[in-house]
Amino acid sequence: MPARLGNAGVGLRGFIAWWSAGLRAWLPLRWQHLLSANGDRVLLQVQGDGVQLRRQRADSVQDVAMLPLQVHGAADGRDPLAGVLADAAAELPRWLVLPASQGLRRPLLLPAAARERLRDMLAFEIERQTPFAAADVVHDGRLLGVREDGQLQVELVVVPRRALDAQMTQLGAMTATLAGVDLLDAEGRTLGVNLLPPAQRLQERNPWRVWNLILGAVALLALGLALAQVVDNRRAAADALQAEVASRSTQARAVAEQRQRLVDAVEGGAYLQRQRNGRASVIEVIDALSPRLPDGTYLEKLSIEGEQLTLLGLSNQAAALVGKLEGAPQWDLPALSGALQTDPRTRMDRFTIVAQLRGTAAEKSTDKQGAAGGAR
The missing domain is CATH 1.20.5 (Single alpha-helices involved in coiled-coils or other helix-helix interfaces)
Structure with missing residues (x-):
C-alpha cells in the first residue's frame, strides 16, 4: 500500500506543512488552535437564493451566517462581508466551495518527476481523461500517495468553466475577494484543491x-x-x-x-x-732546583714566562750549573744565555740560564684521552 499524503502538497512546501502539522499534534488543543490560525479560511457556498458562510479550521467547520444573494450582488466599493464577519474572521482568506456534483475526479499515475509541476502536467491529461476540452474547464490536482516504484498517485479534479462562471455571477462583488475555489467530496468535505485560475486569485496581504x-x-x-x-x-x-x-x-x-x-x-x-x-708549579720548580744548586750559588731572580724558565744569579761554579740542572723532570734543555760576567764585588760569575718547562703527567693523560676520543 502506498503512503497516503492527503493534502500536504508537493515539494519543499509539502514537507514543511507535513512536518509542522506533526509538531502541532503534540501541543495542547488550545495552542494548536492558536498556531493553526494562519490555516483558517472562510467558506462561501451558494445554496438556493443565499450564501452560506462557514469558518473552517484545521479540524472543524463552523457555520457563521446565511445571507441572501441580493445583499451581495451590488458592488458599492466596500467589502460586502465587512459587517457580517467578526474582526478576526474578516482578515481570513475567502474560498468558494462547489458541490461535488459539479466536478469530475479522475485518479492517475504519474512519474516522480511530475511532482514539482503537478498542475501543469495535469493540464495535458484533461482531454484524455475527461470529455471536456482543456479550455472549457478549470482544473487542479492533489497528491494522494507515492507507490513503492516511485510513481505518484494523483487525482485530477476538473469543473466546467460555465458552472464556475455561474456561481461567480451569483456572488457578484464577492468574486473580487476570493482567494480560491474548492470542491466538496461526497461526504461534504473540501478536497483541498484550488480551481480558481492563478490570475483571478486575491493575493493575501x-x-x-x-x-x-x-x-x-x-x-x-x-x-x-x-x-x-x-x-x-x-x-x-x-x-x-x-x-x-x-x-x-x-x-x-x-x-x-x-x-x-x-x-x-x-x-x-x-x-x-x-x-x-700542564706544567710544573713554581713550588715544584723550586723544590727541584734546591738540591741541584751547589753551595756557593745564589739566585737573584727566578721567572717563568710561558714555557720558559729563566734563572739569574751568582755562582762560583757557573760553568757546571747546566750539567747539574739536566735530567730534572720539570724542565728540559737547560742552557746558558749569554756570557758569564764576573761580579767585581763578590768575585763570582753572574749567569743567566734558560730552560723549557715540561708538561705534567695530568696534561699527558688529558692529551692521550683527547687523542683516543678523536679516534673514536
Whole structure:
C-alpha cells in the first residue's frame, strides 16, 4: 500500500506543512488552535437564493451566517462581508466551495518527476481523461500517495468553466475577494484543491511583511557586524600572537647569547686550568732546583714566562750549573744565555740560564684521552 499524503502538497512546501502539522499534534488543543490560525479560511457556498458562510479550521467547520444573494450582488466599493464577519474572521482568506456534483475526479499515475509541476502536467491529461476540452474547464490536482516504484498517485479534479462562471455571477462583488475555489467530496468535505485560475486569485496581504523585511535587514546587518567583529578579534589575536612570538624570539636570542657566553667562560676556565695543570708549579720548580744548586750559588731572580724558565744569579761554579740542572723532570734543555760576567764585588760569575718547562703527567693523560676520543 502506498503512503497516503492527503493534502500536504508537493515539494519543499509539502514537507514543511507535513512536518509542522506533526509538531502541532503534540501541543495542547488550545495552542494548536492558536498556531493553526494562519490555516483558517472562510467558506462561501451558494445554496438556493443565499450564501452560506462557514469558518473552517484545521479540524472543524463552523457555520457563521446565511445571507441572501441580493445583499451581495451590488458592488458599492466596500467589502460586502465587512459587517457580517467578526474582526478576526474578516482578515481570513475567502474560498468558494462547489458541490461535488459539479466536478469530475479522475485518479492517475504519474512519474516522480511530475511532482514539482503537478498542475501543469495535469493540464495535458484533461482531454484524455475527461470529455471536456482543456479550455472549457478549470482544473487542479492533489497528491494522494507515492507507490513503492516511485510513481505518484494523483487525482485530477476538473469543473466546467460555465458552472464556475455561474456561481461567480451569483456572488457578484464577492468574486473580487476570493482567494480560491474548492470542491466538496461526497461526504461534504473540501478536497483541498484550488480551481480558481492563478490570475483571478486575491493575493493575501501579509501585514507582517514590512516588519519581516525590516527584521531581516536588521538580522543581516547584525550578522555582518558580528562577522566583522569576529574578523577584528581574529586579526587582533594574530597581531598579539606575532608580538608574543617576537618577544619570545628576543628572549630566546638573549638566552642563547648568555648560554654561549657561559659555555665560552667554562671552556676558557677549563683551558686555563689545563694550562696550569700542564706544567710544573713554581713550588715544584723550586723544590727541584734546591738540591741541584751547589753551595756557593745564589739566585737573584727566578721567572717563568710561558714555557720558559729563566734563572739569574751568582755562582762560583757557573760553568757546571747546566750539567747539574739536566735530567730534572720539570724542565728540559737547560742552557746558558749569554756570557758569564764576573761580579767585581763578590768575585763570582753572574749567569743567566734558560730552560723549557715540561708538561705534567695530568696534561699527558688529558692529551692521550683527547687523542683516543678523536679516534673514536
